[in-house]
Amino acid sequence: MKNKYLISISGPTAIGKTALSIVLANAFDCEIISCDSRQFFKEMKIGTAVPEPEELAQAKHHFIQHISIFDAYSVGKFEMDALAKLNELFQTKDYVIMVGGSGLYERAVIAGLDYFPDVDKTVRETLNKELEIQGIEVLQKELRDVDIETYNKMDIANPHRLVRALEIYRGTGQTYSSFLNKPKAKRPFKTIKIGLEADRPLLYERINKRVDIMMDKGLLEEAKALYPHKAINALQTVGYRELFSYFEGDFTLDFAISEIKKNSRRFAKRQGTWYRKDESIKRFDFKADYKEIVAYVRNID
Numbered sequence: 001m002k003n004k005y006l007i008s009i010s011g012p013t014a015i016g017k018t019a020l021s022i023v024l025a026n027a028f029d030c031e032i033i034s035c036d037s038r039q040f041f042k043e044m045k046i047g048t049a050v051p052e053p054e055e056l057a058q059a060k061h062h063f064i065q066h067i068s069i070f071d072a073y074s075v076g077k078f079e080m081d082a083l084a085k086l087n088e089l090f091q092t093k094d095y096v097i098m099v100g101g102s103g104l105y106e107r108a109v110i111a112g113l114d115y116f117p118d119v120d121k122t123v124r125e126t127l128n129k130e131l132e133i134q135g136i137e138v139l140q141k142e143l144r145d146v147d148i149e150t151y152n153k154m155d156i157a158n159p160h161r162l163v164r165a166l167e168i169y170r171g172t173g174q175t176y177s178s179f180l181n182k183p184k185a186k187r188p189f190k191t192i193k194i195g196l197e198a199d200r201p202l203l204y205e206r207i208n209k210r211v212d213i214m215m216d217k218g219l220l221e222e223a224k225a226l227y228p229h230k231a232i233n234a235l236q237t238v239g240y241r242e243l244f245s246y247f248e249g250d251f252t253l254d255f256a257i258s259e260i261k262k263n264s265r266r267f268a269k270r271q272g273t274w275y276r277k278d279e280s281i282k283r284f285d286f287k288a289d290y291k292e293i294v295a296y297v298r299n300i301d
Contacts, residue, residue, distance in 0.1 A: 003094065003190075004090045004094055004095075004096075004188070004189040004190065005094060005095050005096075005189065005190050005191070005192055005297075005300070006086065006095075006096050006097075006098055006109075006110070006187075006189050006190070006191045006192070007024055007028070007095060007096070007097050007098070007191075007192045007194065007297060008098045008099075008106055008109075008110060008191055008192070008193050008194070009021050009024070009097065009098070009099040009194050009195075009196070010101075010103070010106060010193065010194070010195045010196075010275050010281060011101070011195050011196035011197060011271070011275065011286070012101065012197075012203060012267075012268035012269075012271040012272050012275075013049075013101050013207060013210075013264060013267060013268050013271065014049075014203065014206040014207045014209075014210045014264075014268070015196045015197070015198060015203065015206070015286050016196055016286045017099050017100070017101070017196060018051050018055060018099065019055075020099075020194075020196065020290065020293065021059070021097045021099040022055060022058045022059050023290045023293075023294070024095075024097050024293070024294065024297065025058075025059035025060075025097050026058065026059060027294045027297075028094070028095040028097075028297070029093070029095075030089070030093045030094075030095040030096050030097060031059065031060040031061070031062065031089055031093065031096060031097070032059050032060065032061045032062065032096075032097045032098070032099060033061075033062050033063055033082055033085060033086070033096060033097065033098045033099075033109075034061060034062065034063045034064045034098075034099060034100050035063070035078070035082070035098055035099070035100035035102055035105040035106045035109060036048065036064075036099075036100030036101055036102055036105075037075070037078070037100070037102040037104075037105050038102070038234075038237055039063075039064050039065065039100070040063060040064070040065070040066060040067050040073065040078075041065065041067060041068065041069045041234050042065040042066070042067070042068055043068065043069050043222075043225075043226060044069065044222070044226070044234065044235075044240075045065065045222065046214050046217050046218055046219045046222045047214060047219050047222060047223065047237075047239035047240055048237075048239075049210065049214070050064060050065060051064070059097075062085055063078070063081070063082065063085075069226070069229065069232050069234040069235065070229075070232070075104055075105055075108050075113065076108070076113060078105055078108065078109075079105075079108040079109060079112070079113060082098075082108075082109045083109065083187075086109075086189065090189060095297075101271055103271065103274040103275065110187065110191050111184035111185060111187075112184050112185030114179055114180050115179060116168055116176075116179050117168075117171075117172055117179075119167050119168060119170075119171030119172065120171060123167050123170050123171045124163060124167045127139065127163045127166055127167055127170070128163060131159055131162075131163060136157070136159055136162065139159075139162050139163070139166060140156050140162065142166060143156065143162060143165055143166055143169075146166075146169055146175065147165065147169060147175040147176055147177055149175070149177040150165050150175065150176045150177045152273075153177075153270070153273065153274065154270075155266075155267060155270050157238070157263055157266065157267075158236060158237065159236050160233045160236050164176070192282075192297055192300055193278065193280050193281040193282060194281065194282055194283075194284065194293060194296075194297075195275055195278075195281040195282065195283045195284070196283075196284060196285075196286045197272075197283050197284070197285060197286065198285065198286045198287075202286075203268060204265050204268075207261060207264045207265055207268060208261050208265075210264075211239075211257065211260050211261045211264060214239065215257060219239065219243070220243060220253075223239070223240050223243035223244065223247075224243075224247065226240065227243075227244055227247050230244045238260060238263045238264050238267055239260050239264070241263075242256040242257075242259040242260045242263065243256050243260075245259075282296060
């Protein structure tokens, strides 16, 4: 695996990672691995901004719509699957591209997962009942009180991740954040990290526009078809939760759309917080000439 490179492209949602990944895949004659955990699911095409067919045709992609929302799939399983795929691709290629907005999944491939102890399953069952009866705000407040570090980093609007953090705390008496940042696994390939960034007003404008495009493409109909399965973890995500509230009569459609935009912007902000702490990322403006980025990669020993 000597002189094999994984080019990992990161950045907030709607920044233009897909377009750059295709350019780099063609420049370095290689294939693309997606680490966007929402794009794994075949039933969630529009709401997760899966690349268009013409984009997918420009380079070979892996881990896009390869499983169902009804399948059990975890970040640990993705780590194993992605490493196996990388081993396969590096037999004939010197480069592989990895792209997506799921920082935890990216980190799992590059450095391995943090270790968390097993917790009695009744702890999660209790938390899920509290979530259903009391609402997400109560759990958010608890996390803020007991683990402010995780509260500031995590997407606290994601009930699955919120429950996971509190499950660790209640089950072990130690914070979720205390189990993070342990020594990382060594990989047999080198990683080149590239990040795209934009001024916040420009990024938020792109996010708002993307949501409008999703609605035009049929996100409402997609969410309606998935509504009977709304309790599934995969659907506890921006773009679907808000429309489920519309179907239940809690939101008007216009308000649901505005909430999707707002929560997408919040998600982008949290992504930015995650990536800014990684000083090994080489950052480029989202409008940068792709030739500049290609040249940067070529000049790395």
